[in-house]
Amino acid sequence: MPERRVTMADVARQAGVSPTTASFALSGRTDMRISDASRQKVLQAARELGYRPNVTARSLRTKSTQTIGFVSDRITTTPFAGEVIRGAMEAARERDNLLFITEAGGDRDAESSLVHALLDRQVDAVIYASMFTRYVTPPKELFGRRVVLLNCLAPGFDAPSVVPDELEAGRDAARALLAAGHREGIWAIGGHQAVPATPEGIIAGNERMRGLEEVLREGGARLDGVVECDWNTPDGHREVSALLAAGHRPRALVCLTDRVSLGAYQALGEAGLSVPGDVSVVSFDDQDIASVLRPALTTLKLPHHRLGRLAVELILRKGPLEAVVHRVPMPLRERASIGAPAEG
Amino acid sequence: MPERRVTMADVARQAGVSPTTASFALSGRTDMRISDASRQKVLQAARELGYRPNVTARSLRTKSTQTIGFVSDRITTTPFAGEVIRGAMEAARERDNLLFITEAGGDRDAESSLVHALLDRQVDAVIYASMFTRYVTPPKELFGRRVVLLNCLAPGFDAPSVVPDELEAGRDAARALLAAGHREGIWAIGGHQAVPATPEGIIAGNERMRGLEEVLREGGARLDGVVECDWNTPDGHREVSALLAAGHRPRALVCLTDRVSLGAYQALGEAGLSVPGDVSVVSFDDQDIASVLRPALTTLKLPHHRLGRLAVELILRKGPLEAVVHRVPMPLRERASIGAPAEG
DNA sequence: CTCCGTTGTTAAATCGGATTAGCAAGTTGC
């Protein structure tokens, strides 16, 4: 079993000084005068004994636990969301902080209870995260606390938000198609909003579509149609099949997520159409599957890692937090699913 | 900004009793006699003031922080591993515990440093987790501590392990094929070990293959061949293409992971072979993709959620931990990729 | 009417650090 932990009192005793002196020597503060000799004795003793400060005890006095709470709806469940946590964790670690990770599963009571559990442990700050970019109302326990909203927006709640720049991503999708020469026969699959839409409304779809339409229009191209459907593979398959069955002959598909793209690939394959020879596909998210599909999918990456990182960096920055929306770029992953428009 | 937290002293004052009385009344201990009247006064005051104990302060005295550390190599990165964390989190939450989640990225120094950071915060126990089932040597800082090994084994390290029952999963794969009538033309894709193999060796492949071969043999069937390759989609695609190109005509493929299965699907599709009409496929892992492929993939699910749950349940169980290996069943997800063997 | 055991309560110590206030000894200024 673990031997008793070395305390600062042990270090002081070994160094032959008072605990006070040891404390000042170890914290390296200059406003209290410690002779070089004493300082060396203390540091030496600490090294010999393998002393490590008890963060819990320290925090009782200093009010800082070097600990951040992370509350999300279901973020750990989604395949890419691990990246958010990893980014947050890395940034926290670089500044000697640790993360309490929790997930409320969308349940308001569970959420409150988790926030309490976090506050009971004196976390310095809380990251309130959502799996989809959307509007949220954080639990009242978080009002007046140091909070950063991750992948969500809460108008009226005084905290910064960190979200992907979906609008610019929509524009970039359009630019990628325009650059390949596409001007007509362009269809969007997935539409303005994930279905089923949550009461709060989902932002990604609207912004992606807005950016897309704006740049297509400016580039002299047009969207032949928008198919509203669930953002998943079966719906992608079904809707694209239906589109083809109805006699449409798209030259390019803008799929609102990679899952939709997979369904589109399946439908196109069944119809004997090749990507990108017959139909170009541009997508959003950059899930694992995107790089593995044949042909590999050109897609706009959700910057989950940077999202997590930035949230922690903001929260650990000194000074008060400003209620600003930080938009993180969604980089274009150019792969093999966009080609020149098919003839005819 | 947050108003000062209500302390036990506040409650005692409001109730008109000493802090000692308040403490005993709130903790509900019976070994110290508190009159019913006082107890009620204290509970009432606590309710009125919305008192919540400061877990950090309490732990200074009691040595228990109701906090568990979770250290993994890269677990948050893998698509399914979020489930491990979710399972662990749920179980922790049910017992009023919280989890510090950390990831060392396979770096020994980072690992030690993280364990220190956890111990500095007085975690009650540590879960040491791996992304793949494998042999590990936990950092020396964990020796003598309360530890559960998650998805890994460490002979000589005195701690329980929680791992998927890969051997039985291999047997179940064989049983599924036998039940559909398969006796010959069975090939394993992926082989005994993931490539590149780590120095520690990876267990899953060996056990899956052992269970598979054992039951096939007992069932009067045989394995026509084993293709050793990387457990990913490009390798699955390449190896199955090569197999067909070499003139082999498999009736059933046992793919060692779902990623390999996806590659196999692609290769079979390109060769004009249908699943399961021409070739049955049985797989392992049950990643998201398994249910979404066409036809949906029959696969043995890695029980990540239960793995995480069990690890926490063990660690929070009273009494000393026994160095036992707990094997968690891998349930068969029967979908549409197994059929009767093709004629001819 | 003591002595003793209950019962209910509280003062004080403790946990491991950080911080404030204060105390000796040595320096400087005039």
Add this chain to the structure above:
DNA sequence: GCAACTTGCTAATCCGATTTAACAACGGAG
């Protein structure tokens, strides 16, 4: 030579709980 500063250190408190030791008040036994 004495006040005023500086320097270097330590005693004492504090943070918010738990826990030990002790102390009144009361009732029953002898």
